[in-house]
Amino acid sequence: MxxxxxxxxxxxxxxxxxxxxxxxxxxxxxxxxxxxxxxxxxxxxxxxxxxxxxxxxxxxxxxxxxxxxxxxxxxxxxxxxxxxxxxxxxxxxxxxxxxxxxxxxxxxxxxxxxxxxxxxxxxxxxxxxxxxxxxxxxxxxxxxxxxxxxxxxxxxxxxHLDEPSTAPTRTLVLDLGWSATSLSLYNVSGGLLFPVGTTTLSEASGCTFVNLVAAHCAKEFARKHKIPCDDNKKSMMRLRRECENAMKSLSTGAEATIDIDSLCEGVDYSSKLSRARFEDLITIPFMHLKNAINALLAQAGWSADSVQQVLLSGGGSAIPKVISTLKSMFPTAKFPVGxxxxxxxxxxxxxxxxxxxxxQGLIESAPTASPVAPILTRGLRIASAAGADSVEVLPVNTVLPVRVELNAALPAGQTKGFVQLLATAVELADAATPLGDLVFEHAAEGELRLVLAVSELGEISLEVVQSADQTVLANLTVPAAEA
Ligand SMILES: Nc1ncnc2c1ncn2[C@@H]1O[C@H](COP(=O)(O)OP(=O)(O)OP(=O)(O)O)[C@@H](O)[C@H]1O
Ligand SMILES: [Mg+2]
Known part of the structure; x- marks a missing residue:
């Protein structure tokens, strides 16, 4: 099939x-x-x-x-x-x-x-x-x-980064489309994809680039022929289409020709656009793009050097300036080419x-009426004692797979600890349902990390890790059906 x-x-x-x-x-x-x-x-x-x-x-x-x-x-x-x-x-x-x-x-x-x-x-x-x-x-x-x-x-x-053999890799995905550029950070490991952060910016997109080139051409046309065409919807539509073709051919060539018969008031337009001029025209969108990448990295606490691979997607990522900019921002990363x-x-x-x-034989059971991305159908909460107030760690509708880490510490001198994992109530009046308890002993002094992950299929795992030496003090797995 x-x-x-x-x-x-x-x-x-x-x-x-x-x-x-x-x-x-x-x-x-x-x-x-x-x-x-x-x-x-x-x-x-x-x-x-x-x-x-x-x-x-x-x-x-x-x-x-x-x-x-x-x-x-x-x-x-x-x-x-x-x-x-x-x-x-x-x-x-x-x-x-x-x-x-x-x-x-x-x-x-x-x-x-x-x-x-x-x-x-x-x-x-x-x-x-x-x-x-x-x-x-x-x-x-x-x-x-x-x-x-x-x-x-x-x-x-x-x-193929969803294959189980993938080594842990910090990955940036850049998708430069027509309406926007989306940037996403993932920790990819053993076939699991852990979203770390994402942002979308419309300031750098195929549409913005084409509009800038078209505005430049309209200005040139007005200067040469004393005919303004930027208010003429039809002229601008045709001009934008030709500018988009020019932008595409500049990805492989050094110069592109833009020829339009009877662009406005019966006057033809013909011009050449060099790659250098094109790159000059899109300087400001590129500043936005670089700023957005830096802000996303800062938010995730990642340095540019720690990014191990960059995946370029979307039509606009064929633009040589996109590739060179990304390569200079991430000099140590791999840029896999499919x-x-x-x-x-x-x-x-x-x-x-x-x-x-x-x-996997899942195609027939895959939803047809209303397929949804895998999401958490109930929020997940954590409490430090049975019956104590719990805090929400992952809200309902979180897209799967997901992995979060929380810092925690035991009171001074204490080596034993307890963590309870709960699912939020379906009805407001109901109490949260305990999914499992973690009891651990012999914790050394210092910080602990709680690592909560939910696989794409809904299996939940919770670990208590001693930050100093990465010892796993206790762990718990809840199969999908129970959550
Ligand atoms: N070889 C190329 N060189 C430069 N730009 C290109 C090339 N091929 C496509 N583009 C540009 O990429 C942009 C569209 O990319 P893509 O098809 O990924 O967008 P989309 O998926 O339709 O949009 P979005 O993801 O925003 O919904 C257009 O501006 C198009 O002109
Ligand atoms: Mg797209």
Missing amino acids: SIVGIDFGSHTASVAIWYEEKNVVEVLADDLGSRTIPTAVAFRGDEIITGQAAISQMHKNANNTFDDVRSLLLSDSVANINVPLLDKDLTVQEVSSHFFRNIHNQIKQQVGKVVRDCVISVPKSLDEDIRKRLVESAQAGGMRVKALIEDSVSALMAH RFEPSETPCIGACLHGKFLSQ
Whole structure:
């Protein structure tokens, strides 16, 4: 049984297919060989067009073209979309389902048969209603969603860091997409992924870079021809599209040409953009990016030298300045390169997760109606004596896997200790449920650490560790079903 991984981006989607018979993963390519599909849907005449075809006619049919169906679907403030051509409102699920239908058809064409099961890579922290909308929309388009995973987790999976043989490694994942850059820190160890910190910034993104280049070109056009075009929606739309193509070709070439017939008031625009000029134009976003990375490291208490590997994901991470900046910030880190483009990282990771589910026999039991990322269904609390007040360590809905460390100390002269692990009450009026007790003796003086971890499958472990010599004084494991 084959399975599909979909990177559902705000700008483009990529699709990877795992062929069980051949045990290979391939990225879907359309008739023109393009491996990225713009997440766009348009209504024109009596037809519905999607992907690149929708983008290509957008400047002539802007009101009936939706170039970022993912953002519509993921926004809880948008329920319906007015389509002037149809003179009616459609639900966002319905509009986006046409996008998934296109993917469904392209897969059928490439594989030669219908493959419905898929894993979708999405940004983090989507609430339950939004997940439901996404699943409904994919389902209406002919896809059967078996799991949703976070973009940063798919990047880790694409590089096989979820395999049990992985040595402990401090990892930074940078996903430079169209709408934002997301940065995530993970402690990766023995196949477990422990999120340490994350941040998202929209100041450095494909969209900001393209807008800066387009503003530069509009200024040049106004200077040369005395015609301002920056207020002209159609001109700017075309200019932005060409600037994006120029930005992409500057990732491999030193110079790009931007040519647009009749950009504004019948006047053509033609210009060359060097890589150096492009890098100059995006200086400020890069300052934001560096500051955000430094702030995230500081928050986690990590030095740049302690980061052992950096994974680059998202289309924008092909930009040479991104790679050189990261390499200079993390001179001792490894930059693993997969056998795929950085923009394909999330779909490959999602597909490998689907392969894992399939090989483990989990695919049929994987949720279809409303799949959720693994989360804690009850909060976890800790008390220092049975019946004593407990403190919450992990709140309900914490995304799994997770691992936290707390510092603790025994009163002076005391060598025996007690820790109780509890799950928060389901109803407010109920008391928290004890899950287990840890009793330990012979603790040396000094600091202790409580290490609480919950695996992706919900197994909880709690350890008391003596900080001075890392001795584990006591530990406790609670199988998933009991928690
Ligand atoms: N080879 C390349 N060189 C430079 N930029 C590129 C390249 N390929 C893609 N991009 C740019 O990367 C950005 C889109 O990346 P990606 O497809 O990862 O975004 P997305 O996943 O749709 O967006 P988001 O993750 O924000 O939802 C676009 O601005 C695109 O122009
Ligand atoms: Mg993305």
